[in-house]
Amino acid sequence: MATPVPLRICITTNEQQNEHEIDIENDEYTPLLRDRNSKSSKYVSVVPEDDVEAAQCLSPLADKQPRVEPPREIAGVISILLLGVFVANADSSLVLATSGTISSEFNDLGDAGWLISSYTLAMCAAQSLYGQLSDIYGRKNTILMSYMFFVVGSAICDDSGAGQSLPQVVFGRLIAGVGGAGINCLVSIVIADMVPIREVASWRSYVNIAATTGRSLGGPIGGYLIDTIGWRWSFLGQCPPTILAAFLVAWKIQPSYVEEGPIQSQLSKLRRIDFLGAILLSASIVCGLLVLELGGKRMPFTHPTILFLLGASLVAGNLFLLVEGFWAKEPIFPLRLMLSRDVVASYINLGFQTGAQMAMMMLVPMYFQISAHASMTNAGAHLMPSVMGNAFGGLLAGYIIRKTGRYKLISLIGAFASSTSYLLMMLRWHGHTSFLESLYIIPGGFGNGIALSTSFISLTAGVEPCQVAIASSGLYLSSNVGMVLGLSLASAILQSTLRKELRISLEGIKHREMIISKALSDIGYVRSLHGRLGRLVTEAYIRCLTYTHGVSLAGAIVALLAAMSVKEHLL
Numbered sequence: 001m002a003t004p005v006p007l008r009i010c011i012t013t014n015e016q017q018n019e020h021e022i023d024i025e026n027d028e029y030t031p032l033l034r035d036r037n038s039k040s041s042k043y044v045s046v047v048p049e050d051d052v053e054a055a056q057c058l059s060p061l062a063d064k065q066p067r068v069e070p071p072r073e074i075a076g077v078i079s080i081l082l083l084g085v086f087v088a089n090a091d092s093s094l095v096l097a098t099s100g101t102i103s104s105e106f107n108d109l110g111d112a113g114w115l116i117s118s119y120t121l122a123m124c125a126a127q128s129l130y131g132q133l134s135d136i137y138g139r140k141n142t143i144l145m146s147y148m149f150f151v152v153g154s155a156i157c158d159d160s161g162a163g164q165s166l167p168q169v170v171f172g173r174l175i176a177g178v179g180g181a182g183i184n185c186l187v188s189i190v191i192a193d194m195v196p197i198r199e200v201a202s203w204r205s206y207v208n209i210a211a212t213t214g215r216s217l218g219g220p221i222g223g224y225l226i227d228t229i230g231w232r233w234s235f236l237g238q239c240p241p242t243i244l245a246a247f248l249v250a251w252k253i254q255p256s257y258v259e260e261g262p263i264q265s266q267l268s269k270l271r272r273i274d275f276l277g278a279i280l281l282s283a284s285i286v287c288g289l290l291v292l293e294l295g296g297k298r299m300p301f302t303h304p305t306i307l308f309l310l311g312a313s314l315v316a317g318n319l320f321l322l323v324e325g326f327w328a329k330e331p332i333f334p335l336r337l338m339l340s341r342d343v344v345a346s347y348i349n350l351g352f353q354t355g356a357q358m359a360m361m362m363l364v365p366m367y368f369q370i371s372a373h374a375s376m377t378n379a380g381a382h383l384m385p386s387v388m389g390n391a392f393g394g395l396l397a398g399y400i401i402r403k404t405g406r407y408k409l410i411s412l413i414g415a416f417a418s419s420t421s422y423l424l425m426m427l428r429w430h431g432h433t434s435f436l437e438s439l440y441i442i443p444g445g446f447g448n449g450i451a452l453s454t455s456f457i458s459l460t461a462g463v464e465p466c467q468v469a470i471a472s473s474g475l476y477l478s479s480n481v482g483m484v485l486g487l488s489l490a491s492a493i494l495q496s497t498l499r500k501e502l503r504i505s506l507e508g509i510k511h512r513e514m515i516i517s518k519a520l521s522d523i524g525y526v527r528s529l530h531g532r533l534g535r536l537v538t539e540a541y542i543r544c545l546t547y548t549h550g551v552s553l554a555g556a557i558v559a560l561l562a563a564m565s566v567k568e569h570l571l
Contacts, residue, residue: 074194078203080252081187084147084245085207086214087238088183091154091176093218095119098231105231106166117293117484118170122177124289124480125282129273130182131189131473132332136269139190140253146182147246149175154242157235172235184211185476188456189469197460198405198571201453202398208452209391216387219380274332280320281332285481287313292488337471341567342462348562349411350455351478355486356418356555357448360425361386362487363494363548364441369523370541371431382438386445393417393449405571407454407461408563414450415560417443422553429549431542444552451559461569486555490548495520497547501540509533 099115134142153176157169191203225234287309294309295301324331337343364386365379374382393414401407421444428437456475463471502519506512518525519537526537 074203077194077253078187078191078206080245080248081143081190082207082210083241083248084143084150084183085187085210087241087245088150088180089211089214090218090221091180091214091238092116092119093215094222094234095173096219096222098222098226098234101226102169102231103166106169114166114170115173118173119177119180120480120484121286121289121293122174123181124285124477124484126178126181127185127477127480128281128332128473129278130185131470132273132330134186134189135469136272139186139193140249142182143186143190143249143253144246146179146186147242147249148179150179150183151239151242151246153177153179154235154238158232181476181480185473188476189472192456192460192468192472196571197457199402200460201401201407201457204453204456205391205394205398205449208394208449212387212390212449216384220377223377272330274324274328274330277320277323277328277332280316280323284313284316284320285477287316289481289484289488292485292492295492333470333474334467337463337467337474340462341565342458342569343471343474345562345566346455346459346462347475347478349415349458349559349566350451350475351482351485352555352559352562353415353418353448353451353455353482354479355482355489356422356552356559357386357390357444357486358483359486359490359548359555360422360441360444360552363490363545366523367429367542367545368433368438370526370538370545371433373527383441385439386441389442389445390449390452393446394453395449397450397453401453401457401571406568407457407571408566408568410450411454411458411563411566412560414447414454415556415563416447417450418447418556419553419560421447422549422556426546426549426553429542429546431539444556447556454563457571458566458568461571462567482555486551490551493551494544494548498540498544501544502537505536505540506533 095115102115130142130146133145153172153174156172156175187207188204191207192200195203222231222234225231225237291301291306291309291313295303295306299306321335324333324335361383364382368374368379368382397407397410397414400410421440421442424440428440456472459471459475460468498520499516502516503512506515509515515533515537519541526534526541529537
């Protein structure tokens with residue numbers, strides 16, 4: 001008979017919260033698993049004493065399974081949260097449509113991009129915190145906090161608040177971005193709490209529809225407000241629906257998913273937050289994104305400022321790895337997650353799909369404005385097929401996953417559809433694009449909608465229940481970083497190649513440099529050109545826009561490779 005091995009077992013009883021250590025003689029007749037329904041204990045965990053991370057995942061929180069809620073209650077909770085998702089996503093396209101007008105009013109058109117970049121950078125900086133905060137303080141409290149930041153930031157942008165100069169409006173956008181990061185992320189975490197994983201994609205497809213609808217309507221709403229009552233209402237008008245959403249959350253949603261165990265003081269909860277890790281990760285991401293945002297546009301990549309930001313990003317990133325690996329007791333992002341193939345593949349899939357899609361959506365209206373002299377409204381309408389494809393892809397993926405319990409094949413189909421879409425655009429969009437050819441963007445939206453559903457499922461299926469919130473924050477962070485990366489690369493390629501193409505095409509034409517400068521900064525000027533000059537500039541634009549579709553194609557191919565590497569778990 002084998003020699004008995006003493007094990008240290010931690011038992012928490014129902015009658016008291018104190019932990020007692022007991023030694024149990026263990027032999028081949030000892031049961032490996034205890035009855036979890038036993039009245040004598042709430043849970044039993046057997047872990048190596050030096051495995052801190054494993055111990056954390058064997059807490060009552062780790063064993064928590066999604067509550068079996070009636071569909072009507074699930075629908076009610078998600079419907080409430082969709083209002084905030086709609087507003088937060090409408091904000092992005094709304095500001096995209098109004099940024100030129102806002103900055104022009106402050107006589108600072110050159111800095112219009114900061115109205116968009118500041119919001120995105122704040123989202124990336126704050127994203128990693130929300131998973132840990134929701135584990136410590138609960139989902140409901142964290143959602144309300146994100147709404148508060150969003151409302152305060154939007155109010156600051158209004159002239160009656162503090163938005164009386166462009167820097168003050170940018171500051172308001174930073175605050176709103178902190179809230180926007182949580183509004184989008186926490187909805188998916190709540191859904192994962194409430195329903196079995198097999199049904200998560202189906203419910204998340206409605207979140208995707210709300211988000212894409214918001215992004216689609218934000219631009220027209222912003223344009224209408226500018227034409228009627230002014231741009232300030234584009235910010236102030238977001239406050240009432242967000243406050244209503246917060247009121248409904250406070251009224252209807254029950255506090256949920258707060259760690260069980262002894263009641264902790266606020267100081268104890270604060271001590272659990274990995275502030276140092278969050279600061280270092282945020283600094284690394286923001287400095288890296290600023291390199292992409294500034295380099296090649298406002299200053300050359302060899303400029304001392306760019307080199308400093310690049311160095312700061314690398315230093316902060318390495319310090320973050322050291323802190324998370326050797327110092328943090330409860331890491332904001334456990335490094336061992338990055339050793340999981342499912343986690344890494346899910347991040348890459350969604351990040352590159354999002355970057356590819358956003359690069360395409362930024363440039364399609366420009367293409368039709370220049371090649372077909374379409375109005376801003378008509379040019380923007382060409383994005384609607386992609387939006388509908390996005391919604392259909394999310395719904396289809398959710399239905400298939402719920403019925404079959406499988407997600408890898410549909411994920412591969414989505415990435416392949418996106419790649420096909422961008423390849424067709426490169427090959428066929430060379431001016432005089434027919435209606436049928438304009439529908440080539442549908443598979444791109446379809447693939448992105450699938451990726452939004454399947455990447456979350458492949459992620460949650462590959463991690464422990466106690467890691468879902470933190471891993472989900474990382475997934476949304478990868479999406480935000482991918483968005484900035486796609487937009488920055490596409491814009492940089494367009495600007496650099498267009499300048500070269502125009503210099504070649506306009507060789508020998510008087511005032512060439514002045515024409516190039518205006519053509520690079522004002523689409524209206526390009527549309528006003530006629531004759532041979534107008535044809536040369538238009539053809540140069542179309543050629544360079546074709547190059548930018550290569551960014552989307554490359555991103556979709558990387559996403560396809562990531563989807564191929566996912567290890568499927570039958571749900």
